[in-house]
Amino acid sequence: LRMQCSLTRSPTSTPTSGTTFTVDSFRAKPGACRQFFLSHFHSDHYTGLSKSFKAGVIFCTEITAKLVQLKLGVPKERIQILTLNERMFVPDLGIGSPRGKDNGAFVTAVDANHCPGAAMFLFRVRPFETACT
Numbered sequence: 001l002r003m004q005c006s007l008t009r010s011p012t013s014t015p016t017s018g019t020t021f022t023v024d025s026f027r028a029k030p031g032a033c034r035q036f037f038l039s040h041f042h043s044d045h046y047t048g049l050s051k052s053f054k055a056g057v058i059f060c061t062e063i064t065a066k067l068v069q070l071k072l073g074v075p076k077e078r079i080q081i082l083t084l085n086e087r088m089f090v091p092d093l094g095i096g097s098p099r100g101k102d103n104g105a106f107v108t109a110v111d112a113n114h115c116p117g118a119a120m121f122l123f124r125v126r127p128f129e130t131a132c133t
Helices: 062-072
Strands: 035-037 056-060 079-081 087-091 104-111 119-125 128-132
Touching: 056 104, 062 079, 079 128
Parallel strands: 035 056, 056 079
Antiparallel strands: 087 104, 104 119, 119 128
16 A cells, blocks of 8 residues: 655645545545544644534544634534544544454554644554654
């Protein structure tokens, strides 16, 4: 499998290789993606995200989550906080994703040192690791 995202890729559509997850992309075809990752709260990264967002769960840091709730009005029920440097298993629930308890990825949010709440995501999808910002 090839890496699908890079530091220079546009945030308009950033699939994570081996999953239906997207990073900084909130315009996915309905059901195609149900796990969305927001790296930080800059408008070019949350384009398409609004208080009416119901397509799935947004994974982000606590600071970014607070900004998404305060500035965009996204309900906290739609947000899953990733604690920096802690690994979390995220099942892949998107359409076209193979089903099974092991399908998904281990995700670790790492401080991006860009702005408050900014994170890079390390995805461990069998059999390789890939980082997306």
